[in-house]
Amino acid sequence: MAKRTFSSVNEYCGLEEALNAVMLEEDDASIDLVTLPPEPSVLTDEEEGDEDNIQSNTVPRDIPGRIEVFMNRDEEEWDSSDDETLAETKRRRTNAQAPCWRKTEPTYDPFVSISNDDNVQERQNKLMDELKNQNPLQIFEKIFDDEVFTMILQYTQTYATQKNNHDFKVTIGELKTFFGILLLTGYHTLPRERLYWSLDEDCNIPVVSKSMSRNRFQEIKKYLHLCDNLIAVESMDKMYKVRPLADILMTKFLQWGVFHQDLSIDESMVKYFGRHPAKQFIRGKPVRFGYKNWMVTSSDGYCYAFDFYCGKSPGANPTEPLGTRVVKQLLDKLSTNPRDHVVYFDNFFTSFDLLRDLRQVGFRATGTVREGRTKKCPLVAVKEMKKKNRADFDYRFDKVNQILFVRWLDNSVCTMGSNYDNVLPLGKVKRWSAVEKKKVDVGIPHLFQNYNKGMGGVDQADQSISLYRTAIRGKKWWWVLFTYMLDLAVANAWRLHNLTNDTKLDQLQFRRYIARHYLRQTESEILRPTASIVPSLQHDGRGHFPQKLSQQLRCVICHNKARWQCKKCVKTLCIERGCFEKFHST
Structure with missing residues (x-):
């Protein structure tokens, strides 16, 4: 007793x-x-x-x-x-399942160690055939297509009805113009929302005021909704306001399958200072207050799946660490053949048990690991390793579970685990030598080299989002998550464009292309004759009417003098010689 x-x-x-x-x-x-x-x-x-x-x-x-x-x-x-x-x-x-550690060269079963790159290459070829030579708008609308806009439209009108405004109506064209204004604020930022419609000379933006009035923009913003409140509340999901949009966007991200071999898993923070039970505070991080978002991306930053962290799950296994659950749940969302991919993550996620479990299902994985998660692997102690020369390393291999741990001395001691990779052959990296007063080549284990190449995709996705983040703010707790997903969709579409097209664009050019198309698709006033045309507007077949000029200008097709221009494209074109028709049909 x-x-x-x-x-x-x-x-x-x-x-x-x-x-x-x-x-x-x-x-x-x-x-x-x-x-x-x-x-x-x-x-x-x-x-x-x-x-x-x-x-x-x-x-x-x-x-x-x-x-x-x-x-x-x-x-x-x-x-x-x-x-x-x-x-x-x-x-x-x-x-x-106790490990049997030996200082020997790793020997893996071919079931996991042999890669199957043909499937990944086949998906990438299919993607390139489908998106080849498509303009930025067409690629963006492969992700943010009519299905997404229709869903938002239905939920928005439902919410307006629930708020007893039965006269509120909105069209998909108005929603696209609304989204165009949001995209424009990412690279044309003013300190206040109302200034985008100001007539003052220091902040006047005619393309915004001509495309949509300020009152109409604020009315759409007031009723904009991403779910049906009456249905979603019953689910007890803390993220129920944005869950429908998140689910449909992940479906769009994965519509071509997983077409990268190397995958990176990490966390991303969405800045937020309001009140919500899912808000996190992480000391020492660049973004200390906000929502935590788990992401699985390619090594170059294309996001395949994400999941907003809402705290402890009711049905979670209490003996399984949070990092292990996150990795397994994100990989389950991909619905892909595990043998096609290599997964990389940092020491928040990595453990001996996770590497073993991923190996059992077929995923090759590598990650930095904390000292207490090595299953008592008899590596040289960290204090002893610090006394050795730079680039010294120690390793042990578990023959039972086929897990490798390597401890390497660089600027500090780093331990890494893998269920498929090797120590040899050693690579070379440049490091500063205090003795020789110059950079010299030092050895680096093979799995460290692969980790440096494959890890960091989530950081690249974060950087893309932060470059031109939507500046319009809202007063509701889910607004920052909505604009975050919008910016993430633009970043993904930009990567698809540069992967499948010979003409590369930077992200600013890509974002401006989409914003200008959505803002000028309903514009009725004549712009300056020197204004450039968005190529996608030239062939949309809507609103192209001839407008007589006060003076003769050169036709952009035949270069003869003409007195006509397209009201929408703002291009001088001959009507008598058929240049007007030729310009809009070829």
């Missing part, structure tokens, strides 16, 4: 109240105090904050919350035989 410890939990509104309650407890009680974040109004659509100050970056100085007090006491005696039986069963199960 033994004594068992029981815990009681009490909740208080403030620190003073909690301390007063603690002072009244017995001396033999073990007491822990935990601060909780405030309970936000997650299920409301009421807006909060100042939308005009869209460049504000103020970090709150205090996070209000409640206090939980845990009191642990030793209670009556209990029979521990059941727990001893469970512990013995767990011990036997663990010993059955």
